[in-house]
Amino acid sequence: MRKTTIYGLIIIAATLLLMLPQADAESPARTSDQPGSPAGVHNEAPGTHTRAVGTIQYDNDTPFRRLPNTDDLVGNRFTGMADPHSIASVSFRLAQNYDSQVNMSIWEPNTGQATRLRQSLLSGVPSTTVTGVVVTHALVTPITGHGGSFIAGIHNTAYTGLGCPSNSNLNGTCDGVALTAGAPPKAGQQAFHGAYINLAGGDFTPPTTNVASTGVNLNANAIFRVTGDNLPVELMSFSAE
Numbered sequence: 572m573r574k575t576t577i578y579g580l581i582i583i584a585a586t587l588l589l590m591l592p593q594a595d596a597e598s599p600a601r602t603s604d605q606p607g608s609p610a611g612v613h614n615e616a617p618g619t620h621t622r623a624v625g626t627i628q629y630d631n632d633t634p635f636r637r638l639p640n641t642d643d644l645v646g647n648r649f650t651g652m653a654d655p656h657s658i659a660s661v662s663f664r665l666a667q668n669y670d671s672q673v674n675m676s677i678w679e680p681n682t683g684q685a686t687r688l689r690q691s692l693l694s695g696v697p698s699t700t701v702t703g704v705v706v707t708h709a710l711v712t713p714i715t716g717h718g719g720s721f722i723a724g725i726h727n728t729a730y731t732g733l734g735c736p737s738n739s740n741l742n743g744t745c746d747g748v749a750l751t752a753g754a755p756p757k758a759g760q761q762a763f764h765g766a767y768i769n770l771a772g773g774d775f776t777p778p779t780t781n782v783a784s785t786g787v788n789l790n791a792n793a794i795f796r797v798t799g800d801n802l803p804v805e806l807m808s809f810s811a812e
Contacts, residue, residue, distance in 0.1 A: 610693040611707035617664070625802050626662075627652070629764040629792040634702040634749035636739040637666030638789070640767060641731055644676055645748050646724015646795045648766040648786055654718040656801035658689075660709040661723060664794040665701040666741050666749040672696060673746055674726035675708060677797075678768055680785040685722065685768050687780045688714055702741050702749060713799070722766050722786045724748055724795050750791040765789030 617633050627649055638645045646663075661675060676690040693708050728735050728746040735745035750765060766786040 610695050612695060612697065613705045613707065614703060615705045617702060623798065625800065626796050626798040627802050628796045630751045630794045630796075631792075632664070632794060633751055634664055634666055634741055634794060635752040635791070636741070636750050637743070637745070637747040638727065638750060638767060639735070639737050639739045639745075640727050640769075641736050642729040642770055643727050644678065644722070644724050644768040644770055645727050645750075646722060646766065646793045647764040648680070648720060648722050648788065649764070649797060650720045650761065652720075653801045655716045656718075657799040658710065658714040658717065658721070658723075658797050658802075659799045660707060660797070662705055662707040662796050662798070663725065664705055664749040665696070665725065666747045667738070667743040667745045668696055668698050668701045669728060669730070669744050669746055670698050673706075675724070676726065677714065677721055677723040678782075678786075679717075679719070679721050680768075683783065683785065684781050685784050685786060687782075688717075688721065698744075700742050722768060723797055724767070724793055726770070727767075749794045750789070751794060752791070763788065763790050763792055765791040765793050 619632065629647055658677060661677075663675075665673065672692055672694050673696050674690065674692055677688045678685040679688055689710055689712070691708060691711065693706065696706055697704055725748040726746065730745070733744055738745050741749070766788050768782060768784045768786050770782055770784075
């Protein structure tokens with residue numbers, strides 16, 4: 572009887588261990604220059620985007636999918652700004668999120684590589700029904716006197732479980748910024764600005780500040796905006812408007 576009881580306890584303990592959230596394996600990849608930076612969270616229905624002065628917005632504010640890449644930065648390549656310009660804050664909608672934190676970073680694509688300008692671990696972000704909120708974050712130290720283009724976005728989950736490498740749905744458990752379906756732009760504008768930087772292999776962890784990537788362009792736009800001085804309002808023209 573005693574042996575039977577011990578075996579039973581062992582089986583129960585093993586079952587409980589298997590039931591623990593395995594996505595915790597991605598937690599070590601969550602690092603930041605500014606740990607725990609609080610984010611602003613605003614309940615705003617999709618499709619209610621605004622044209623704020625000094626904010627570059629390439630999206631139609633309607634979440635469509637998530638890029639299923641793992642351990643990559645996914646966002647937009649911001650171009651066409653007057654120089655010099657500043658970057659004071661960012662705002663975005665997520666497609667998915669595992670818990671209450673996401674990593675945001677800004678990179679400058681150089682010849683053959685990208686240099687990290689800022690990285691923040693944002694806390695207080697919803698983990699369910701994330702497409703219904705707009706997250707805002709004021710950089711702890713604004714970027715000033717910057718010239719040329721840059722890529723800014725959200726770090727996709729590094730976790731390969733839960734189907735993350737093939738998961739492009741909305742409101743799931745794998746970190747990632749929301750992408751829009753896209754539409755023809757205004758005359759003379761670049762068709763799409765969505766881009767990702769391959770950070771696989773732990774390159775996202777400080778003190779690493781350079782990666783061998785200049786960014787890969789996407790046929791989409793991310794719902795990720797930047798606000799600062801000398802930044803024009805460059806909203807794409809969508810048929811839904």
